[in-house]
Amino acid sequence: MQNTLSNSVLSSRRDFLKKMAAAAAMTAAATMFPGIIFAAEQEKNIPNAANLDWKKGPCRFCGVGCGILVGVENGKAVAVKGDPNSSVNKGLLCVKGYHQTMCIQAKDRLTHALVKKNGTYVKTPINEALDLVASKMKETIESHGKDAVAMYTSGQSTIPEGYIASKLMKGAIGTNNLDCNARLCMASAVTGFLTTFGADEPMGCYEDIDHADYFITWGNNMAEMHPVLFSRMLEQKSRRGAKIIDFATRTTRSSTASDRSILFEPQTDLAVANAICYEIVNNGWVDKYFVENHCNFSKGLTNIGYGLEDNFSFTDKPEKIDFAAYKEFLEDYTPEKVAKYSRVSVKDIKYLAAIYGDPNKKVVSYWCMGMNQHTRGTWINNLVYNIHLLTGKISKPGNGPFSLTGQPSACGTAREVGTFTHKLPKGVVTNEENRKLAAKIWKVPVERIPSKPTYHATEMFRAVDRGDIKFIWTQATNPLVSLPKTSRYRPAMQKDSCFVVVSDVFPTPTSDVADVILPASWHIEKSGLYGNSERRTQYWDKMVEGPGETTPDAWMFIEVARRMGYGDLFPYSKENHVEEIFNEYRQFHEGAKHGMAPLEVLKKESGAIWPYVDGKSTQWRFNEEFDPACKKGSGFDFYGKPDGRAVIWQRPYEPAPEVPDKEYPFWLDTGRVIEHWHTGSMTRRIPVLNQAMPHAYVEFHPDDAKALEIRNGELIKVTSRRGSCVLPASINERGLPTKGQVFVPFFDENMMINDVTLDAFCPISKEPDFKKCAVKVEKA
Amino acid sequence: MPIKSYLAHPYDGKKDDLVIALSQISKCDVIPAENNDVLIIVTETDTLKEDEQLKETIEAIDSLKLLAMVSGFDTPKNN
Ligand code: SF4
Numbered sequence: 001m002q003n004t005l006s007n008s009v010l011s012s013r014r015d016f017l018k019k020m021a022a023a024a025a026m027t028a029a030a031t032m033f034p035g036i037i038f039a040a041e042q043e044k045n046i047p048n049a050a051n052l053d054w055k056k057g058p059c060r061f062c063g064v065g066c067g068i069l070v071g072v073e074n075g076k077a078v079a080v081k082g083d084p085n086s087s088v089n090k091g092l093l094c095v096k097g098y099h100q101t102m103c104i105q106a107k108d109r110l111t112h113a114l115v116k117k118n119g120t121y122v123k124t125p126i127n128e129a130l131d132l133v134a135s136k137m138k139e140t141i142e143s144h145g146k147d148a149v150a151m152y153t154s155g156q157s158t159i160p161e162g163y164i165a166s167k168l169m170k171g172a173i174g175t176n177n178l179d180c181n182a183r184l185c186m187a188s189a190v191t192g193f194l195t196t197f198g199a200d201e202p203m204g205c206y207e208d209i210d211h212a213d214y215f216i217t218w219g220n221n222m223a224e225m226h227p228v229l230f231s232r233m234l235e236q237k238s239r240r241g242a243k244i245i246d247f248a249t250r251t252t253r254s255s256t257a258s259d260r261s262i263l264f265e266p267q268t269d270l271a272v273a274n275a276i277c278y279e280i281v282n283n284g285w286v287d288k289y290f291v292e293n294h295c296n297f298s299k300g301l302t303n304i305g306y307g308l309e310d311n312f313s314f315t316d317k318p319e320k321i322d323f324a325a326y327k328e329f330l331e332d333y334t335p336e337k338v339a340k341y342s343r344v345s346v347k348d349i350k351y352l353a354a355i356y357g358d359p360n361k362k363v364v365s366y367w368c369m370g371m372n373q374h375t376r377g378t379w380i381n382n383l384v385y386n387i388h389l390l391t392g393k394i395s396k397p398g399n400g401p402f403s404l405t406g407q408p409s410a411c412g413t414a415r416e417v418g419t420f421t422h423k424l425p426k427g428v429v430t431n432e433e434n435r436k437l438a439a440k441i442w443k444v445p446v447e448r449i450p451s452k453p454t455y456h457a458t459e460m461f462r463a464v465d466r467g468d469i470k471f472i473w474t475q476a477t478n479p480l481v482s483l484p485k486t487s488r489y490r491p492a493m494q495k496d497s498c499f500v501v502v503s504d505v506f507p508t509p510t511s512d513v514a515d516v517i518l519p520a521s522w523h524i525e526k527s528g529l530y531g532n533s534e535r536r537t538q539y540w541d542k543m544v545e546g547p548g549e550t551t552p553d554a555w556m557f558i559e560v561a562r563r564m565g566y567g568d569l570f571p572y573s574k575e576n577h578v579e580e581i582f583n584e585y586r587q588f589h590e591g592a593k594h595g596m597a598p599l600e601v602l603k604k605e606s607g608a609i610w611p612y613v614d615g616k617s618t619q620w621r622f623n624e625e626f627d628p629a630c631k632k633g634s635g636f637d638f639y640g641k642p643d644g645r646a647v648i649w650q651r652p653y654e655p656a657p658e659v660p661d662k663e664y665p666f667w668l669d670t671g672r673v674i675e676h677w678h679t680g681s682m683t684r685r686i687p688v689l690n691q692a693m694p695h696a697y698v699e700f701h702p703d704d705a706k707a708l709e710i711r712n713g714e715l716i717k718v719t720s721r722r723g724s725c726v727l728p729a730s731i732n733e734r735g736l737p738t739k740g741q742v743f744v745p746f747f748d749e750n751m752m753i754n755d756v757t758l759d760a761f762c763p764i765s766k767e768p769d770f771k772k773c774a775v776k777v778e779k780a
Numbered sequence: 781m782p783i784k785s786y787l788a789h790p791y792d793g794k795k796d797d798l799v800i801a802l803s804q805i806s807k808c809d810v811i812p813a814e815n816n817d818v819l820i821i822v823t824e825t826d827t828l829k830e831d832e833q834l835k836e837t838i839e840a841i842d843s844l845k846l847l848a849m850v851s852g853f854d855t856p857k858n859n
Contacts, residue, residue: 014783018822021785022811025820025850029787029813092815 023688026095056083056606057540058530059097060156060523061677063405064088064228065532066097067606070524070543077101077524077544086606088206088536094227096677099686104522104544106685108507111548114517121517126549129516130556133473134563136499136515140471141173150177150460150469154476155185155407155414158528159537160581161475161554162413164570166425168557171442172566176421176429176454177469181477182407182414183457184484187767188372189403190415192381195318195764196389196647198640199593200415203621204364204400205534205609209233211398212364214355216245218269218384219370219771221735223253224674226368226404230254245352247272248370249669249771250699250743251736262352263738266667266772268342270376271653273383274333275342276353280390281327285357287392291648294636295389297321299329299650306375306657306760310462314763321650329650343738356387362398363388368406369671373771378764379651386648394646395623395636405533406678412531416594417585421460422453425588429453441587443569456766458484458759465492473501475553476520480510481679481749484768485759487723503553508681509749519550526552527578529602536617537596538607539582554581592629593639656772657760660740664720664774666704667741670753671771673734680747696748697730698777701739705731708777715780718742720773723755726780742777746770782831786821786838787848794843795819801841807834821847 052071059066067086071079080101084091113129114121124132140148153165157180169178193200209215209232222230234257236242246258247269255261264272280286300316307314335349342349356363365388371380384401385394393399405411417425425441427434429451439446455463461483463469472493483489493500493513502514511517525546529539554577558570572580579599586596589610597608597617609617613628622638624630630637631644638646660667675693676683683689698716700708710716712731717724727744737743744753758773790798795817802810802821807830811820821838825831839847 014781014824018783018809018824021783021850022809022820022822025785025787025822026811029816029818029820 055543058538063533103682103685110519134560146175149471152474153180155182155410156476162417162419164557174448180419182410185406187765188377191378191765196385203395205619213361214363218367221252265343267656271338275338278330279353290392304763368404375769377762382649409530461489467497475503478508478679484757487755521546536607539602668775676747696751698727699743717780720756788819789846797843
């Protein structure tokens, strides 16, 4: 019989080491075979599997939104496995997913409120800490006005948490000083969707993977960032011969697993996308019927700036154009012209265009941070939509553009609830009808909701630095690791002019500068709802008790709101507040265009996709065949726009704000690794993951390393005009940047690469570009 | 007392054979992947010499295409 670990009689230390050894191997396997399952091992590590109570929910980590089952025994989470009933992951999980609950018991878990007194943190009863937060917030408003207080939330906050944050700030206090970390990862996707379709979020769903002939990934290392979806793509590759084309600035695990890897010079994706459209137009591959009946053409302003200065503002001025003008614009983007500066060969541009242009091939385009964290993020989103609109490859099974999200509820909370300065749960603050609806549901006077947006993420922390914001409360986010140019914003948050409240599960560099630290409940220690990349809303019930005085964020907001005198607006009960809040929130989205599944359905099923109409998820929006909200007889109806037509945008190539020069000769690209979740505050406390990837590194192209005589592991100082960071060199290991470029992952708070990055952003979406700035490198 | 883990890749269609062959070997635990042709092997031996011998034994299995070590620990005997 096969030996098993659980049968071994070992001392606990040896047993632990054997488990670590097995887990390290699983981690390695997971990076080679995304989505790999070792079910036997999962079950085997589970004490008395028969007695476990398996509770369903979504994964805590990425925007894929895999369904998980958490095995609970004696009130403790002892195992995690993939939910076989979830159509997202069909029982698969990635290495982060399997080990997620291991962080809860970390020794330095925040279990009680901490209040800074005379420079040291003092353990304080939660009620007292909440009294202090409420009184400070009130005091600040009284002395400096309501726009002196701000809240910065998260795409990891649950839907009820985001909703209550918005209601407190916009409905009760009456300020639009609410933004969230999703601004850093998918704001360009939102503005891309809104400018092209007038409605946010992808039209398709993950089932597209089962139908597509080609997957084209735009600057998107899915093998590490969306591993379960990538493994579904690999399955289709081996089963049906579907092809994966990786279009990126760096060779990654996704590139090596793809059928073709095409590399481009940073920022020139704009030009290549236009060149693909040039080919489509000039080879007669346009789906004329589709374009004539369902599209308009527009252009916007050009030379739109980069947001580098404080109080930068920009408003686009769209202007309708015709097909002839658009065709003429494309003359600047012949493959021959674009090949000269994009470093993509004419042959490869034509190859990509021919895939999109072939009427018999179904194509899905995927992207995430590569296109969104871009000083022309809105434009590049528009340009990829252009390709799909020109060819009519959209809103059909296996055909469509699909922007993926990084966080588990970037869609559900940040985008749908709208925890951005300009947003309301339905629509935007600038729209009177939207304000009226919010005022009605929130039972507040409409005048209380201000009609002007205030600070987006970067500008919010600039306002802290300037002293304009005097109170800030952050939840489930770690801006002092994740913001660009932390070299400015860390000292800003340390200033006495701003009272800082941080609500989190673990200490972070952000909580290090807080005046009050609030101990938050982790994911499964509270009930909640997340919304993933495919518009799927998923509910979970509280599974275990949190330690000490840990409290769900939504409940902390409610307690503070009551202390500030807004009790009548927050009449929820402690036991049932999640349900009560969700039922209130659902009213915002009633109707065929965004109706959300009722809670009873979400409790039973592994999520449902909105619009949820007549008991059914809508998998492909804007296509009459699948979407009941479309006008009858329209075929396709982009109903986000008043005339039902999507917009094909004329958007040019414009260079990045900072490009390599003599003094700073390298591009710096930053990103993530499979083992760690964003800033690592959770995954660095999971021994298996931390052991597999214990620290950050700076990746070189071997030719650059050779020219600089840099050896693997040697300490290198990476310096920009903003700051510097020292990291070990990595050559030919995880990834391979193009020549003239270095790559650094940002998960490591001990190697703060964001001290080096630039806080330039897309003037339309206000999303910073973490992928491009100029640096020099030298031996440390 | 060395503890090591490996990824073991079988020849095409030989995954089951490899699992059976490995399960005959003592001081060697096997965790097959459910949905891919790869196995995890965790070995635990008393001495470095025994560890080397065990590795040679595993490498001699016909159905094994590739054995890649992932991690290794060495602990005092009485721990
Ligand atoms: S792919 Fe994302 S959602 Fe799925 S298990 Fe991994 S981290 Fe969790």
